[in-house]
Amino acid sequence: MIDSEDARLFFTVRGCLTTICKLITEEVGNTESLERSLHIDISQGFILHKLIELLGKFLEVPNIRSRFMQDNLLSEVLEALIVIRGLIxxxxKLISDCNRLLKDLLDSLLLESSExxxxxxxxxxxxxxxHGQERKGRTSxxxxxxxxxxxxxxKPESVYLLVLNKAHTQEEFIRGSMTKNPSSSAEIGPLMRxxxxxxxxxxxxxxxxxxxxGMELLVAGNIISLDLSIAEVYERVWKKSNSQTSNTMANSTFLSSNTATSAKDCPPKTVTYRLQGLDGEATEPMIKELEEDREESQxxxxxxxxxxxxxxYGGLEIILGMIQRLRDDLKSNQEQLVAVLNLLMHCCKIRxxxxxxxxxxxxxxLLEMARRAFSxxxxxxxxxxLLIVESLTLEANASDNISISQSVLTVTSEETGAxxxxxxxxxxxxxRLCHPSGLKKSNKQQRNTExxxxxxxxxxxxxxxxxxxxIQRFDPYLQNWGEFDQLxxxxxxxxxxxxxxxQAAEQxxxxxxxxxxxxxxxxxSCGERLKDIILEKGITGVAVRHLRESFAVAGQVGFKSSAKWAFGLKLPSVPHILYMLRGLSMGHLxxxxCIDEGGILPLLPALEGVSRENEIGARAENLLDTLSDKEGKGDGFLxxxxxxxxxATRDEMRRHALRKREELLQVPSF
Structure with a gap:
């Protein structure tokens, strides 16, 4: 009777879609009543199954699908699916088939258009x-x-293929070889470890x-931290390295098996393994962490x-209401709360x-929720x-028309109340940040602290x-760096x-x-005012002075080989100060x-040349990059x-190399 498209269109005009959806709702209601009575009817679901098949037959026609959406019948189908999923x-089997048919029906409609x-x-x-206030929360x-x-x-997880090669200098030290090449990351695991x-x-x-x-893994000339994932190394080390070079290398591959053109677009690179220390001290850079490449993201x-x-559609108010209800018992409601926060995080993606x-x-x-979660x-x-709070606080500070009284619901809008x-x-x-329990943290606690x-x-x-x-909370620790080093x-x-x-751990x-x-x-503007206060309290000046006094020998002839220079490099305070000065000086004239007048600018290139010593070299380089506005963001004024x-440093290094060469040439050969 409804095999022809014209027949289905005729019945649709006569209101058949609304009738079918109403009948589906009634049948679902009958099944739910049986659920409450705890009686099982093996034939239950037969009529419902036929009705859903009938609806699916109608929705095969594009014009009928449009009419279905215009009549707002989607919510009735979703409600039917929700009830069926909750049945125990x-x-x-018939009910399970109904569940599958309804889910497939909804999925097909969603693929059609953004509307x-x-x-x-x-x-x-x-x-x-x-269903938001239901106790069990399975429906929500x-x-x-x-x-x-x-x-x-x-997104489906990518599978990567790795060809693992032994360092050619260690053939006699490492017996055997990796016979199964390439290996799949699906078989190996997610991490470089x-x-x-x-x-x-x-x-x-x-x-x-x-x-x-004991063992080092190298990709694209870099020693890779074992904590990094194979996917990260592929996307942000291997791929990036290949985009910067025109040399095409064959064999030895590290490529994604789910991208057919990857081998063509990105010439493969070797993943080399070697025993640490057998070839002397490593000279390759170490990659410990990777930042997300935001430029490539949409x-x-x-x-x-x-x-x-x-x-x-008023969803934000409902989400906030759910959070307030769920926060009374965080442990029991954790699964549902994580899902709510996940949705809220997605909502925060747009301004x-x-x-x-x-x-x-x-x-x-959210701040009250954070307090309870910490407790x-x-x-x-x-x-x-915390991720959502970070997103909202950044927006609140950037928005002139949103005051603190609006954003945190203070009882008074007066300035003193805010x-x-x-x-x-x-x-x-x-x-929370300075709590004694923070001295020993799990990975999640550490991330939360950061x-x-x-x-x-x-x-x-x-x-x-x-x-x-x-600032007052940290000020006592920032006025005497010598005491920190001593402790x-x-x-x-x-x-x-x-x-x-x-004491040492707390400090x-x-x-x-x-x-x-x-x-x-x-x-x-908020960051600028904080930096002004920090400067006024002398925190920047004290740090600069400590750095200058710790390396007073800098600039003298042969200072890098002196005991005082070596002593300064071992001070625990130096890497902290360099990192702190970078943050405080960024975009702040x-x-x-203060750094310039403190006389430590000439010291920084010397520290920049220090390798593998408390990360001093890398941090000095980052500070110089900020001061010189290397990235062109307007952060540096020097x-x-x-x-x-x-x-001047390059010229001095050139002169030093020439002197060394002359000394070697003057040595008589035998």
Whole structure:
């Protein structure tokens, strides 16, 4: 009767779609009633199955699909799917088939157009409104997962092929070779450590399985940290290296098997393994961590444009309401809370949603949630909360029309009330940052600490009282670097003394946290004011003076071979100071003038040449790059002076090489 398309169009005009959806809803209701009565009917679901098949037959016609969406029938189908998924007693084969048919039906509609996706988001938000307060939360969790998958579909994991080659200089030291080349990352594991372990197993080097330092892996001329993933190394080391060179190398491959053109576009590179120390001290650079290549990623405003529908259909208010309900029992509601925060994180990708969340008082809700999460050590939700808070605080500080009273729902809009609230928030997070339990942290706790340090400057909202509270907490540790060095050396000399160990750890933790805070002080109005206060308190000047006095021998003839120079390089404070000065000087003229007037500019090129000593060389180089505005972002104001220093250093190195050559030529040969 409905085999012909014309017949289906005729019935659609007569309202058949609405009738079918109504009948599906009734059948689902009947099945749900049986579920509550705990009676099982093996034939239950037969009519429902036929109705869903009938609806699917109608929706094969494009014009009927358009009519289906125009009549807003999608929410009825979604509600039917939600109820069916929640069945336990009645979960017989027919019901399971109905579940699959409805899911396939919805998926096919979503693939058709972005407007269909918007309607699906609207239907999901209606579903959250209906089921959001259910105790078990299974329905809400399903809806949240559907929304997240629609907004940000999970990408299938790439599989990479690795050809592992032994260093040619170690043929006689390492017996055997990797016979199965190439190997798949799916068989090896996700990390470069798994690559090392596979080599150890196959070559019978079992003593190196638990040793992360006995074997080195090299990719594109770099020693790779074993903590990095194979995917990261491929995308950001191998690929990048090949884009910078025109030399095509054959054989020895490290390529992605899911990209047919990758071998053509990116000539393959060797992954080399070798035993550490057999070839002398390593000269290759070490890659310990990799930053995301943001230039290649799509603009979030474009990539996540669909998420605007969540705000338009009132989803943000519902999400915040769910967070407030779930926070009463974080441990029990953790799975659902992580899903809610994941969705909220997607919403924060676009500016209009961030502004809307700030006006709805989201920061106040999230900060209270963070406090509770910290109090019960719920690390996974805490991490998601802090990421969202970071996004919102950056937006709040950048938006002139959003005040702290709006964003954290203070009881008064007066300036003093906002200042007190900002100070209270800063003190709460400072307490978490400097808590004694922070001396020994898990990886998740460490990540959370780093995020807290990053967002602290922005939680001040430019309020003087909050800024003062932030700096005051660290100030005692920043006024005497000599004391820090002395305490750290005492601890090294007497590691079993628990009192000294505790003091040394607390002081080191405070300095590391302040370094993170200084690094997060971007060139915003809030960051500028904080840098001004730090400079006024003499923190920058004290650090510069300590650096100058520690390397007073710099500039003298042969100073690099002197004991005083070697002593200065071993001071624990030096890498911290270099890192801190980079953060404080970024885009801040007054701090850069303090560095220049403090007389340490000529010292930095000398420190830049230091290799593998507490990362001093790399940090001095980063500081010089900032001062000279190497990246062209307007962060540096001493470009000319730094360039002259670099030229002078190169000239001195050239003269030194010539003198060495002349000395060698003067030695008589026999």
């Amino acid at each position: 007693v009645q979960k017989i 269909n996706k918007r309607q699906f988001i609207q239907a999901c938000i209606c579903g959250l409104q209906i 969790l399903f809806i949240l997962e559907q929304l997240c998958n629609l907004i940000c579909p999970s 798994d690559v090392k372990n596979k080599i150890c197993h196959q070559l019978d080097l079992l003593g190196l399985l638990e040793d992360d330092y 603009d979030p405003e474009v990539e996540f444009a669909i998420v605007g529908a969540v705000r338009e 209009v949603s961030r502004c809307a969340l700030l006006r709805l008082g989201a920061l106040g809700v 019960v050590d719920a690390m996974e939700p805490a991490e998601g909360i 200042a007190k609230h900002a100070k209270k928030i800063v003190l709460m997070f400072l307490e 995020m807290v340090a990053r967002i602290l400057p922005y939680l001040t909202y430019g309020e003087p009282a909050a800024m003062e509270a932030l 750290q050396k005492q601890h090294q000399g007497n590691p079993k003394d628990e009192s000294i160990a505790q 080191r933790l405070a300095l590391e946290n302040f370094v993170r805070v200084s690094e997060s002080l971007k060139t915003s 007054a701090n850069q003038m 470009e000319e002076k730094v360039r002259r220093l670099w030229h």
